[in-house]
Amino acid sequence: DTGVSQDPRHKITKRGQNVTFRCDPISEHNRLYWYRQTLGQGPEFLTYFQNEAQLEKSRLLSDRFSAERPKGSFSTLEIQRTEQGDSAMYLCASSFWENEQYFGPGTRLTVT
Amino acid sequence: DQQVKQNSPSLSVQEGRISILNCDYTNSMFDYFLWYKKYPAEGPTFLISISSIKDKNEDGRFTVFLNKSAKHLSLHIVPSQPGDSAVYFCAASSYGQNFVFGPGTRLSVLP
Numbered sequence: 001d002t003g004v005s006q007d008p009r010h011k012i013t014k015r016g017q018n019v020t021f022r023c024d025p026i027s028e029h030n031r032l033y034w035y036r037q038t039l040g041q042g043p044e045f046l047t048y049f050q051n052e053a054q055l056e057k058s059r060l061l062s063d064r065f066s067a068e069r070p071k072g073s074f075s076t077l078e079i080q081r082t083e084q085g086d087s088a089m090y091l092c093a094s095s096f097w098e099n100e101q102y103f104g105p106g107t108r109l110t111v112t
Numbered sequence: 113d114q115q116v117k118q119n120s121p122s123l124s125v126q127e128g129r130i131s132i133l134n135c136d137y138t139n140s141m142f143d144y145f146l147w148y149k150k151y152p153a154e155g156p157t158f159l160i161s162i163s164s165i166k167d168k169n170e171d172g173r174f175t176v177f178l179n180k181s182a183k184h185l186s187l188h189i190v191p192s193q194p195g196d197s198a199v200y201f202c203a204a205s206s207y208g209q210n211f212v213f214g215p216g217t218r219l220s221v222l223p
Contacts (some may be wrong), residue, residue: 033211042201042213043156056209091155098208100146103155
């Protein structure tokens with residue numbers, strides 16, 4: 001297994017457009033997490049799945065954000081009507097239950 | 113309200129010496145603590161963790177100490193190596209949920 005992968009690595013979009021990011025976790029991991037990281041800050045929790053069930057969502061996750069993990073494997077994070085404040089690094093991580101999380105390389109989003 | 117704080121944005125240490133990175137937390141419900149290392153253009157990499165039932169955990173050159181009464185933990189790296197230069201994040205969780213990360217400390221190990 002090559003670890004957690006994320007696609008795309010970079011995304012530049014215009015304000016108001018929709019974007020979708022994909023995360024492929026480590027195959028035997030049942031938990032998948034999404035975080036957002038801005039410059040000079042640590043990762044901020046957005047949401048997590050246990051298998052296909054979305055168990056927790058941060059108040060940071062506005063109505064414009066939606067995440068899915070339809071078959072308990074890969075996950076997608078969609079941002080609708082992007083705003084400049086959405087510009088950040090979006091990190092995905094996976095774990096086996098509540099053990100240590102393994103992070104992907106992230107998707108850097110720039111909203112112009 | 114920052115639940116996990118790393119008050120030193122940066123730290124410089126000579127190669128071969130000890131690096132001590134500090135982390136403070138405010139939420140007494142946290143029961144699991146982790147340290148991650150991050151290189152530029154990569155995601156954070158897990159280093160070491162500690163449960164609240166312990167006060168020390170060691171893995172090679174890395175040791176984490178937990179002082180629950182002070183709500184403080186620290187990561188000791190000895191001896192420090194130039195390859196340890198990175199940003200270090202402290203993270204905490206309660207009951208395997210609500211993972212909260214600190215803002216990070218940039219460690220520079222000078223040859």
